[in-house]
Amino acid sequence: MNKSRLEAFSDGVLAIIITIMVLELRVPEESTWAALRHVAPTFLTYLLSFVYVGIYWNNHHHMLQLASKVNGTVLWANLHLLFWLSLFPFTTSWMDETGFDPVPTAVYGFDLLFAAVAYFLLQRTLIRGQGVDGPLARAIGRDWKGKLSPVLYLVGIAASFWQPLVGVGMFVVAALIWLVPDRRVERFVAEHGTAGR
Amino acid sequence: MNKSRLEAFSDGVLAIIITIMVLELRVPEESTWAALRHVAPTFLTYLLSFVYVGIYWNNHHHMLQLASKVNGTVLWANLHLLFWLSLFPFTTSWMDETGFDPVPTAVYGFDLLFAAVAYFLLQRTLIRGQGVDGPLARAIGRDWKGKLSPVLYLVGIAASFWQPLVGVGMFVVAALIWLVPDRRVERFVAEHGTAGR
Amino acid sequence: MNKSRLEAFSDGVLAIIITIMVLELRVPEESTWAALRHVAPTFLTYLLSFVYVGIYWNNHHHMLQLASKVNGTVLWANLHLLFWLSLFPFTTSWMDETGFDPVPTAVYGFDLLFAAVAYFLLQRTLIRGQGVDGPLARAIGRDWKGKLSPVLYLVGIAASFWQPLVGVGMFVVAALIWLVPDRRVERFVAEHGTAGR
Amino acid sequence: MNKSRLEAFSDGVLAIIITIMVLELRVPEESTWAALRHVAPTFLTYLLSFVYVGIYWNNHHHMLQLASKVNGTVLWANLHLLFWLSLFPFTTSWMDETGFDPVPTAVYGFDLLFAAVAYFLLQRTLIRGQGVDGPLARAIGRDWKGKLSPVLYLVGIAASFWQPLVGVGMFVVAALIWLVPDRRVERFVAEHGTAGR
Numbered sequence: 001m002n003k004s005r006l007e008a009f010s011d012g013v014l015a016i017i018i019t020i021m022v023l024e025l026r027v028p029e030e031s032t033w034a035a036l037r038h039v040a041p042t043f044l045t046y047l048l049s050f051v052y053v054g055i056y057w058n059n060h061h062h063m064l065q066l067a068s069k070v071n072g073t074v075l076w077a078n079l080h081l082l083f084w085l086s087l088f089p090f091t092t093s094w095m096d097e098t099g100f101d102p103v104p105t106a107v108y109g110f111d112l113l114f115a116a117v118a119y120f121l122l123q124r125t126l127i128r129g130q131g132v133d134g135p136l137a138r139a140i141g142r143d144w145k146g147k148l149s150p151v152l153y154l155v156g157i158a159a160s161f162w163q164p165l166v167g168v169g170m171f172v173v174a175a176l177i178w179l180v181p182d183r184r185v186e187r188f189v190a191e192h193g194t195a196g197r
Numbered sequence: 198m199n200k201s202r203l204e205a206f207s208d209g210v211l212a213i214i215i216t217i218m219v220l221e222l223r224v225p226e227e228s229t230w231a232a233l234r235h236v237a238p239t240f241l242t243y244l245l246s247f248v249y250v251g252i253y254w255n256n257h258h259h260m261l262q263l264a265s266k267v268n269g270t271v272l273w274a275n276l277h278l279l280f281w282l283s284l285f286p287f288t289t290s291w292m293d294e295t296g297f298d299p300v301p302t303a304v305y306g307f308d309l310l311f312a313a314v315a316y317f318l319l320q321r322t323l324i325r326g327q328g329v330d331g332p333l334a335r336a337i338g339r340d341w342k343g344k345l346s347p348v349l350y351l352v353g354i355a356a357s358f359w360q361p362l363v364g365v366g367m368f369v370v371a372a373l374i375w376l377v378p379d380r381r382v383e384r385f386v387a388e389h390g391t392a393g394r
Numbered sequence: 395m396n397k398s399r400l401e402a403f404s405d406g407v408l409a410i411i412i413t414i415m416v417l418e419l420r421v422p423e424e425s426t427w428a429a430l431r432h433v434a435p436t437f438l439t440y441l442l443s444f445v446y447v448g449i450y451w452n453n454h455h456h457m458l459q460l461a462s463k464v465n466g467t468v469l470w471a472n473l474h475l476l477f478w479l480s481l482f483p484f485t486t487s488w489m490d491e492t493g494f495d496p497v498p499t500a501v502y503g504f505d506l507l508f509a510a511v512a513y514f515l516l517q518r519t520l521i522r523g524q525g526v527d528g529p530l531a532r533a534i535g536r537d538w539k540g541k542l543s544p545v546l547y548l549v550g551i552a553a554s555f556w557q558p559l560v561g562v563g564m565f566v567v568a569a570l571i572w573l574v575p576d577r578r579v580e581r582f583v584a585e586h587g588t589a590g591r
Numbered sequence: 592m593n594k595s596r597l598e599a600f601s602d603g604v605l606a607i608i609i610t611i612m613v614l615e616l617r618v619p620e621e622s623t624w625a626a627l628r629h630v631a632p633t634f635l636t637y638l639l640s641f642v643y644v645g646i647y648w649n650n651h652h653h654m655l656q657l658a659s660k661v662n663g664t665v666l667w668a669n670l671h672l673l674f675w676l677s678l679f680p681f682t683t684s685w686m687d688e689t690g691f692d693p694v695p696t697a698v699y700g701f702d703l704l705f706a707a708v709a710y711f712l713l714q715r716t717l718i719r720g721q722g723v724d725g726p727l728a729r730a731i732g733r734d735w736k737g738k739l740s741p742v743l744y745l746v747g748i749a750a751s752f753w754q755p756l757v758g759v760g761m762f763v764v765a766a767l768i769w770l771v772p773d774r775r776v777e778r779f780v781a782e783h784g785t786a787g788r
Contacts, residue, residue: 005204005258007596012406017604020216020609022677027685031692047674060662061596072255076376079251083244086219094224101228157688170323179667202401202455209409209603217413269452273573280441283416291421298425308521399598399652406606413609431661466649470770477638480613488618497623 001072003070003139006078009058018053021046021089024096034162045096049088052112055178056085056119061124066136081118087111095168105164109157112171116150149174153182200267203275209258215250218243218286221293239293245369246289250373253282253312260319263333266326272353274322284308292365301327302361306354308366313347346371397464400472404454407476412447415440415483418490436490441485442566446506449572450479450513457516460530463523471519475512481505489562499558503551506565510544543568594661597669601651604673609644612637612680615687636687639763640679646769647676647706654713657727660720668716671710678702687697696755700748703762740765 008159028035062080067074091111094104123146129138140146163197222239225232257278264271288308291301320343324334337343353367419436422429454475461468485505488498517540521531534540550564616633619626651672651784658665682702685695714737731737747761 002262004210008205008599009208009212009254011600011669013216015600016213016216016607018673019607019677021612022681025678025681027681027688030679031689031694034700036694040243050670050677052673054667057600057670058666061666062663065593072259075255075258076251079247079254082215083247085688086216086247087222090219090222093372096225099230103228103230103233107233131352183739199459202405204569205402206405206409206451209406210413213409213413217417269456270453272455273448276444276451279412280444283400283413283444284419287419287421294421295425300425300427300430395606398655399602402599403602403606403648406603407610410610413613467651469649469652470645473641473648476609477641480610480641482614484613484616484618491618492622497622497624497627501627 003064003067006070006075006097007061007064010078010082011057014053014057014060017086018050018057020048021092024089024093027082028162041099042096043093046060048168048175049092051175052180053085054086055175056115057079059119059178063126063136066139067129069125071129074122074125074129077118077122081115081122084111084118085113100168102161102164105160105167106157109167110159111151112122113150113153113157116153120146122132135137145177149177152177200261200264203267203272204258204261207275207279208254211254211257211284214256214283214285215247218246218289221286221290221329224245238296242289242293245365245372246285248372248376249309250282250285252372253278253316256316256375260323260333261335264326268326271319271326274315274319277314278319281308281312293380297361299358299361299363302357302364303354306350306357306364306368307373310350310354313343313350317343326355342374343354346374349374378393397458401426401455401458402473404476405451407480408447408451408454408488410507411480411482412444412451412527412546414444418487419486435493439486439490442452442562442569443482445569446509447479447482450475450509453513453572457530460533461519465523468516468519468523469494469537471512471516475509475516478505478509478512494558494559494562496555499554499561500551503547503554503561503565505568506568507544507547507551510540510547514540538540543571546571594655594658597661597666598655599650600649601669601673604677605644605651606646608677608679609641609648612640612683615684616682632690633687636683637764640683641757642766642770643703643706644676644679646766647672647710650710650769654717654727657730658717658720660717662720665713665716665720668709668713672706672713675706675709676704685747691755691759693752693755696751697748698757700744700751702759703765704741704744704748707737707744711737736768740768743768 012029025046028039072093088111091104091108095101095108098104123136123140127134127140130136147195152170152174156174158167160167206316218328222236222243225236251356288301290297292305295301320333320337323333324337327333349367353364353371356365356367357364419440420561422433457524478580482505482567485498485502489495489502492498517534521528521534524530546568550561551570553564567568616630616637619630679702682695682699686692686699689695714727714731718725718731721727743761743765747758747765749758750761751758
């Protein structure tokens with residue numbers, strides 16, 4: 001089954017999620033630098049979620065390049081991932097508007113965690129279609145980033161009930177780890193080529 | 198005529214519909230689990246509509262794979278389907294905000310029903326271009342799901358005037374029936390290949 | 395220059411315009427059929443604009459199939475068209491919320507008119523790249539629909555100051571004329587093939 | 592790595608940005624020409640940002656045609672550009688709603704400046720992948736437009752604190768310079784062909 005429509009639909013949903021969040025940036029009523037500084041926390045929160053959607057888009061892009069078979073299960077595993085990502089505008093907004101209160105910060109962390117689990121399930125589904133010595137399994141290798149980040153999310157969630165900003169700090173660290181571009185797939189493609197369309 | 202733009206436009210509209218509904222999720226003002234639990238019905242209603250748009254996207258994807266000829270009638274049959282789907286944010290929102298009152302729940306059911314009819318008409322239009330022994334007609338076969346779900350919608354609409362939540366239950370059942378991936382088209386493609394671009 | 399990105403960008407913008415208008419449909423506060431009937435004028439106005447965007451998408455689709463050369467001028471002629479179409483949510487909303495008052499109805503007509511002019515200019519630009527005996531010029535032929543509809547818009551605008559609903563009637567008639575699928579391009583493609591990618 | 596998904600995602604984000612801004616156009620409550628004239632400054636501000644997004648889309652389109660290698664660094668350089676462009680609805684809105692006050696006008700200029708810097712960095716990243724005598728570097732040449740516009744933005748920002756409308760005038764001039772279609776890439780493609788997919 002053709003994977004290009006799966007990519008196009010995912011691109012559309014991710015493009016909308018990433019852009020909708022900017023609507024949360026309420027225009028200040030005053031015309032001063034102080035008013036802009038007042039928006040700064042919202043701005044930085046928006047930036048964090050923007051980076052996360054960017055990370056998911058990048059990883060999705062890389063992963064799909066090595067996928068060949070796309071069946072009904074893959075489509076639903078992908079929609080499951082998009083569902084948790086589509087809640088980002090909501091969870092980001094709640095965390096931001098309550099000024100990083102414990103529960104909303106933890107809920108933001110749960111959204112990150114569920115999205116990570118959904119991504120992992122999508123990856124498993126794609127690998128199952130290729131076998132454990134298929135290109136995707138070999139390119140991903142030990143996947144230490146994929147294993148470390150849920151731990152960071154869980155630590156961040158726990159920390160939120162004690163010091164929410166420490167929780168947010170964990171989420172920022174997890175994002176930074178992913179920001180380092182993932183050379184595994186690129187190196188693999190350079191050596192073996194993609195799975196084709 | 199090229200079908201890739203029809204797919205791209207439909208993907209765009211469906212991606213927007215599925216993401217716009219999340220905007221209905223109003224951020225709670227309080228920072229408690231109780232406040233989040235308060236959003237739960239809205240969340241579940243949003244999930245139901247998300248799943249329905251996902252089902253339509255999946256089925257659309259499968260159906261178009263076996264379509265070869267795309268003419269002006271197909272374009273309008275497709276826009277007709279997108280019209281009823283684009284009303285989902287409205288009907289979902291009305292049903293949710295009135296707390297599942299009879300009329301809004303029935304109207305939600307009518308939206309499901311009209312979308313199903315529009316999908317059926319699009320399918321007919323595509324089959325007419327191929328003949329009754331064309332790949333699409335043979336892949337679809339008896340189409341018991343396509344015949345059962347309008348019945349469930351009608352029963353759900355009727356039930357809404359008596360016990361709205363029973364009506365919603367019907368809509369959930371109809372969604373679950375579709376969630377089981379439709380192997381007909383996949384099996385057909387595996388055996389005979391797609392209709393090409 | 396590759397035309398597929400022009401198509402993809404236009405599809406995206408048109409998909410958003412067509413879906414954004416549904417956001418104008420305010421959810422009624424009451425749960426009665428009467429409340430729904432109250433939304434009916436808005437619903438029908440939305441339907442009219444939905445059909446117009448659909449018409450533009452269809453015609454754009456057909457026209458681009460016969461286009462081969464896409465240069466910078468074509469890109470800007472296309473953006474010019476998208477600009478007037480992107481004002482539809484605004485003009486539709488104003489006309490609807492004022493209950494079809496003269497000025498807003500006329501402004502809606504002007505938006506239709508400017509979009510038609512922009513479409514005509516885009517068509518001219520594409521034909522100029524092919525020569526007057528190129529495939530597009532030959533497929534379009536006398537273009538009586540393209541010549542009649544601006545007249546209908548102008549008559550509708552004038553009528554708006556006298557009886558706005560007569561003006562709206564003109565806009566409906568012009569839409570109906572276009573709803574009849576345009577066989578010219580299809581027939582031409584069937585005989586001569588498309589201009590390729 | 593395949594560049595078509597990078598293009599599709601960017602097209603989606605740009606399409607949403609350009610269309611979201613129209614939502615800032617608040618429908619007037621009265622039905623008079625005077626009420627419409629009242630919206631005129633907002634309309635013109637929206638037009639300026641529409642043109643800027645159009646310019647970025649056009650230039651992005653041209654530049655990517657000559658790009659061959661797309662790696663992780665390119666994906667992030669592209670997301671960086673999209674980030675600053677996605678702030679346009681916010682900065683446009685603030686400048687407009689405060690009636691072109693000094694600080695919001697300067698902030699609008701900073702958004703233009705940061706987007707220009709991000710575009711420049713994306714261009715550098717792409718050129719680095721090809722070498723300084725690669726097709727992109729040769730097509731761009733001396734890039735006087737790319738060097739002049741940041742100067743105009745800086746002058747405009749400075750002028751905003753003295754006479755905001757002079758600042759806006761600078762931003763309009765910079766847009767007009769880009770509106771003249773960029774023949775460099777087109778000429779280059781006509782002579783040497785694109786970099787392929």
